[in-house]
Amino acid sequence: MPLLMPRRDFITLALFALVVITMPVWLQPLGAAYPGLMQKFAIYAVFALGFNILFGLTGYLSFGHAAFLGVGSYTAVWSFKLLTMDVIPAMLFAVVMAGLLAIVIGYLSLKRSGIYFSILTLAFAQMCYNLAYSVLTPITNGETSLQLTLRDPRIIDLAFAPRGAGLPTAGLFGHSFSGLEGFYFCAVVLILAFFFAQKIFSSPFGMTLRAIKSNQTRMSYTGFDTKPYTLTAFVISAMYAGLAGSLLAITDPLAGAERMQWTASGEVVLMTILGGVGTLVGPVIGAWLIKYFENIFSAFNQGTLNTVFGFLPDGIREPVVGVASKFVGDGWQLTLGLIFVLVVVFLPGGIMEGVRRITAMVRRGGTPAEGAMKPQPAE
Amino acid sequence: MDAILAQLLNGLDKGGAYALIALGLTLVFGTLGVVNFAHGALFMLGAFCAVTFRELITLETVTTDPTQLSPWGTPLEIRTPLAQTWFGEWGGFLIDYSVPLSILLAIPVMLLIGIAMERGIIRFFYKRSHAEQILVTYGLAIVLQEVVKAIFGPNPISQPMPPALAGAADVGSWIGLGANVVTYPWWRLVYFLFSLGVMGGVFALLRFTTFGMVVRAGMADRETVGLLGVNIGRRFTIMFGLAAVVAGLAGVMYTPLVPPNYHLGMDFLVLSFVVVVVGGMGSLPGAVAAGFLLGILQSFASMNEVKTIIPGIDQIIVYATAVVILLVRPRGLMGRRGMMES
Numbered sequence: 001m002p003l004l005m006p007r008r009d010f011i012t013l014a015l016f017a018l019v020v021i022t023m024p025v026w027l028q029p030l031g032a033a034y035p036g037l038m039q040k041f042a043i044y045a046v047f048a049l050g051f052n053i054l055f056g057l058t059g060y061l062s063f064g065h066a067a068f069l070g071v072g073s074y075t076a077v078w079s080f081k082l083l084t085m086d087v088i089p090a091m092l093f094a095v096v097m098a099g100l101l102a103i104v105i106g107y108l109s110l111k112r113s114g115i116y117f118s119i120l121t122l123a124f125a126q127m128c129y130n131l132a133y134s135v136l137t138p139i140t141n142g143e144t145s146l147q148l149t150l151r152d153p154r155i156i157d158l159a160f161a162p163r164g165a166g167l168p169t170a171g172l173f174g175h176s177f178s179g180l181e182g183f184y185f186c187a188v189v190l191i192l193a194f195f196f197a198q199k200i201f202s203s204p205f206g207m208t209l210r211a212i213k214s215n216q217t218r219m220s221y222t223g224f225d226t227k228p229y230t231l232t233a234f235v236i237s238a239m240y241a242g243l244a245g246s247l248l249a250i251t252d253p254l255a256g257a258e259r260m261q262w263t264a265s266g267e268v269v270l271m272t273i274l275g276g277v278g279t280l281v282g283p284v285i286g287a288w289l290i291k292y293f294e295n296i297f298s299a300f301n302q303g304t305l306n307t308v309f310g311f312l313p314d315g316i317r318e319p320v321v322g323v324a325s326k327f328v329g330d331g332w333q334l335t336l337g338l339i340f341v342l343v344v345v346f347l348p349g350g351i352m353e354g355v356r357r358i359t360a361m362v363r364r365g366g367t368p369a370e371g372a373m374k375p376q377p378a379e
Numbered sequence: 380m381d382a383i384l385a386q387l388l389n390g391l392d393k394g395g396a397y398a399l400i401a402l403g404l405t406l407v408f409g410t411l412g413v414v415n416f417a418h419g420a421l422f423m424l425g426a427f428c429a430v431t432f433r434e435l436i437t438l439e440t441v442t443t444d445p446t447q448l449s450p451w452g453t454p455l456e457i458r459t460p461l462a463q464t465w466f467g468e469w470g471g472f473l474i475d476y477s478v479p480l481s482i483l484l485a486i487p488v489m490l491l492i493g494i495a496m497e498r499g500i501i502r503f504f505y506k507r508s509h510a511e512q513i514l515v516t517y518g519l520a521i522v523l524q525e526v527v528k529a530i531f532g533p534n535p536i537s538q539p540m541p542p543a544l545a546g547a548a549d550v551g552s553w554i555g556l557g558a559n560v561v562t563y564p565w566w567r568l569v570y571f572l573f574s575l576g577v578m579g580g581v582f583a584l585l586r587f588t589t590f591g592m593v594v595r596a597g598m599a600d601r602e603t604v605g606l607l608g609v610n611i612g613r614r615f616t617i618m619f620g621l622a623a624v625v626a627g628l629a630g631v632m633y634t635p636l637v638p639p640n641y642h643l644g645m646d647f648l649v650l651s652f653v654v655v656v657v658g659g660m661g662s663l664p665g666a667v668a669a670g671f672l673l674g675i676l677q678s679f680a681s682m683n684e685v686k687t688i689i690p691g692i693d694q695i696i697v698y699a700t701a702v703v704i705l706l707v708r709p710r711g712l713m714g715r716r717g718m719m720e721s
Contacts, residue, residue, distance in 0.1 A: 061510040111706055115414050115509045119656050120705055123698040126649055130698075135691030262649060266517060273514060326529040334529065337521030344515040345503065 009198055016281070017191045024180060032292055035183045036251075040291050042186035043247045046193045048271040048283035050240020053200060055269070056278035058233050059213035063118045063265050064105070064125025068098040068238040070132065070260030072245025074139070077146045077255045084156040085168045085176070087185070091246045098242020099235050106234035110227060113216070125262055132257035145256035170250045182251050189247060193240060194284070200236070201280055209233055241268075270340050276352030285351055290336070297335060300328035381551060381560045386678045388550060392567040392636065394674020395574030399629035400651035401658060401666035402578060403622035409598045409661040410615045413501055414509050416516040419648025420523040421623045424492060425485050425630025426639035427527055430536050432481035436474055476541045478635055485627045493623025497616050520644065528641040535638035540566045566635050573632050577625060578667055584621075585663075594618055598661075653701040659714025669712055673697050 005013070019026075023041065027033035051065055072094035079090040109120040132140040140146055148167050157168070169176045177185065200206045212219050212226050219226050249255055258264070267290070275286025305321045305328070312320060327335045347354055400422055407415045473480065500519060504512050544565040551561030585591035597604045597611040604611045630639070637643065654673055658665030679685060681693040704711060 059510070061513065063513075108702065108706060112709060115513070115660075116656065116705055116709065118510075118513060119652055120702060122649060123653060123701050127695040127698045130694035131691055134694045263645070266521075269514065269517075331525060331529055333521060334525035337518050337525055340518030341500070341515055341522060344511060344518060345500065348507075348511060 005198070005202070009202060012280070013191075013195055013198060016194055016284075020187045020191055021184075023187065024183070030292070032295065035180055037291070037295055038183045039186050039247075039251045040295075041288050042183065042190040043244050043251070044268075044271065044287040044291055045190050045284040046186075046247065047241055047244035047268055048275070048287040049190075049193055049197050049280075050237040050244070051268045052237075052272050052277065052280075052283040053197060053240065054233050054237035055272055056283070057201070057206060057209035057213060058230050060110070060113065060230065060234070061118050061269070062109075062121040062234075062237075063262060063269070064121035064123075064128075065238070065241050065268055066260050066262065066264035067105075067125040067128040068102060068241035069245040069248070069264065070128065070255070070257065071101055072098045072242030073249045073255035073259055074132075074146060074245075075242070076246035076249035077148070077253055078139075080148060080154070080170065080249070080253055081152040082155065084154060085170050086156075087170050087172055087246075087250050090170070090250065091189075091243060094242045094246030094249075095239045096242075098245065099239045102235045102238030103231070106231050106238070110230050110234060122262055122265070125260060125265055129257055129260040129262070132260060140255070140257060142257070145254050147254045167253075170253060177250075186247050186251065189243070193243065194280070197280060205229070205232070270336070272350075273348075274339065274343050274350055276350030279350075279352040282350050282352040289351075293335070294332060297328045297332040300325075381556055382682070384551070384556075385561050385563075386682055387675060388561070388563045388567075390675030390678035391571040391671065392574075392674075393677065394671035395571045396629050396633055396647070396670075397651055397654045397674050398667045398670025399574050399577060400626055400647055401654040401670050402581060402663060403626040403629075404651060404655045405658070405661060405663055405666040406581075406618055406622040406625070408655070409663070410594065410618045411497075411501070411505065413504060414512045414516070415501070416513050416648065416652075417496070417520040417523060418516075418622070418626055419644035419646075419651065420520040421489065421493070421626040421644070422630040422633075422647055423524060423527065423639065423641065423644030425489055425627025426634050426643055427531060427630075428485040428488055428627060429478050429481040429538055429631045429634045430531065430639060432484045433474075433477040433538060436477055436480075475543075478538055478540060478631065481631050482628060485631045486624055489624045489627030490620040492627075493620035494616055496623070497619040501619070502616075520648070524641045524644060531641070533641060535640040537638035538634040540635035544569060570632050570636065574629065577628055581621070581625060582663070590614065650697060653697055655711075657701055657704045657711055659711025662711065662713040665711055665713030672712075673700060676700060 020042070023038050024033050027038065032038070047065075047069060051062070054065075055061055075094040075097040076090040079093045083089055105121065105124045109117055109124065112120060133142055150167065154168075169178070170182075172185065208219075208224070208229050211224075212229060216226055245255075245259070248259070268287075271286035271290050272283045273286070274289060275284065276282025305324055309317050309320050309324070325331070343350065349356075400418060403421070404415060404418050407413055407418070496519070500515060504515055547562040547564045548568055549559060549561075550563045550568075551557060551559070583591075585595055593604065593609055593611070594614050597609070597614065601611055630643075633639075650673075651670075654669045655666055657673065658667070658669030676696055677693070680696040686693060
């Protein structure tokens with residue numbers, strides 16, 4: 001069978017697909033095999049994959065990617081409200097809208113690089129967030145969040161079937177999602193998104209982006225106009241974000257402005273860093289870990305802590321539980337911040353670099369390979 | 380005329396806060412070359428210095444008086460603040476003026492926090508990329524704000540201003556506009572003057588002392604100053620501490636205007652970054668000018684007359700200004716030529 005890609009990539013893709021599809025099985029012992037959480041795993045993996053196409057390949061650190069996620073969500077919910085509960089148009093519109101917005105924001109922001117680019121994207125995202133809360137309330141429904149109502153027009157749906165009782169749920173070709181179907185749909189989207197990311201990484205376009213990251217000045221001296229390439233990368237990654245936003249709306253038809261806040265942009269940066277910037281699988285792992293621990297840690301309370309530390313004698317247990325309780329439950333963000341700092345300080349390449357270091361150590365029979373593999377930049 | 384004057388005044392105190400935070404950010408960037416996303420958190424820590432100080436000074440002793448009964452029939456509890464028992468009349472005065480007095484607590488605390496931050500983490504990031512500096516300080520900001528949340532809880536804690544300064548100044552009558560045409564709360568006026576004072580202090584330190592001269596020389600060319608045998612690293616560490624103090628003081632005095640909660644810093648951080656960029660990365664006068672400019676712009680944009688012409692302008696004016704400035708004049712209003720201009 002002729003493969004569409006190098007053998008190695010194909011194996012990666014097949015393994016990845018296997019891991020994603022069998023999630024309900026291997027997450028069972030970890031206590032995370034319920035649809036709501038697994039959907040989040042798939043959705044945020046898409047988001048992080050897309051973010052990595054910009055940050056990982058070109059090195060441009062955007063601090064405003066949540067704006068595209070939010071726009072995707074709003075567009076999808078509007079498509080549900082006005083046209084149909086089918087997910088295909090919702091996803092299409094969301095991706096297109098996020099892409100259009102990204103053309104504008106990207107065109108302006110990419111006029112600058114480095115920290116200025118970060119601040120420009122941040123400023124644009126904050127503008128979107130503030131507008132969604134104030135003037136655009138007729139579109140976004142402000143603080144109450146945009147949601148489905150019983151009086152939505154839903155032109156296409158209602159042309160074929162009478163209005164049923166209660167709120168409809170999203171579905172594919174007239175079949176409404178229930179149970180694990182929503183997750184499997186997101187999983188398929190994630191696998192496709194991974195496939196495209198793989199294609200981008202191995203394409204000449206991806207090569208160019210990496211060259212821009214390593215030395216933009218030299219690229220322009222060799223006669224390359226870097227702008228269209230970075231802009232394309234920006235738009236593609238925003239489309240991924242829009243897609244993730246529409247998936248959020250599909251699994252739960254509700255869109256609020258807090259999705260666009262800059263802390264949400266910070267979260268996707270963290271996922272990418274934690275997993276490994278510039279690697280394909282890293283951001284996905286980062287997204288899964290963060291969403292998993294967020295879910296596990298924030299569910300912890302005093303009672304569970306007492307059972308966990310039950311082996312300690314009474315006098316010691318209380319202070320230990322007292323301290324530990326600051327890191328779980330509502331304090332989960334504190335743990336997140338600490339992980340963030342530790343990863344950036346000690347493991348800038350993220351988990352993937354950690355894995356690479358360990359394998360290198362094992363191969364060399366216990367001697368760490370410090371810097372031996374690193375290409376020396378020719379100055 | 381009076382409406383314009385009123386908005387101008389309204390912009391001054393917010394502008395003062397922006398300018399102080401931006402000044403600290405610029406100091407850190409100009410000396411150490413570090414983009415500090417945790418600077419907003421320092422502002423927030425300063426505000427919580429005021430909260431802590433007030434809690435300390437209002438510690439009470441509770442004594443029960445069995446001869447008197449409260450309306451519930453239990454013995455009457457008499458609460459006397461320790462400060463009052465120790466200092467008498469003076470104690471009441473101390474409690475009334477807890478916010479300005481907490482400056483005394485904030486200065487050493489913020490200096491220590493700043494130096495600890497620089498020595499503990501920031502110094503390992505001088506040679507790393509700006510992106511990594513942003514990331515580590517962003518993580519640090521999350522940690523700081525969550526620690527504060529764990530200690531003080533998620534709700535805002537309001538701080539009363541000294542009762543003598545609670546009213547409003549009739550600014551209009553001072554310049555002959557008639558009584559009660561333009562009024563301005565005393566505390567905001569105090570905040571504005573205070574911010575001017577702190578800025579003046581920082582500029583005087585840099586301008587008229589040997590320490591300041593060395594620091595300025597180091598900002599211009601760190602290597603040469605180092606080669607001349609000056610331990611410039613230590614002076615830059617002190618400057619980081621100083622920047623933390625400036626942010627902290629801005630936070631302390633801001634507490635009566637906005638009750639501090641743990642994400643106060645994040646709310647100000649984005650704005651003050653915008654201020655720094657507008658003023659010009661690394662330019663101290665630029666940071667101050669841009670702070671006041673944006674504060675005043677924002678208060679004009681929130682006038683109803685303006686909002687009816689361009690709806691929503693009050694929400695985006697600051698960011699829109701930043702975008703325009705960055706695209707038209709990348710080095711900001713007063714930035715040096717060639718300073719981070721790419």
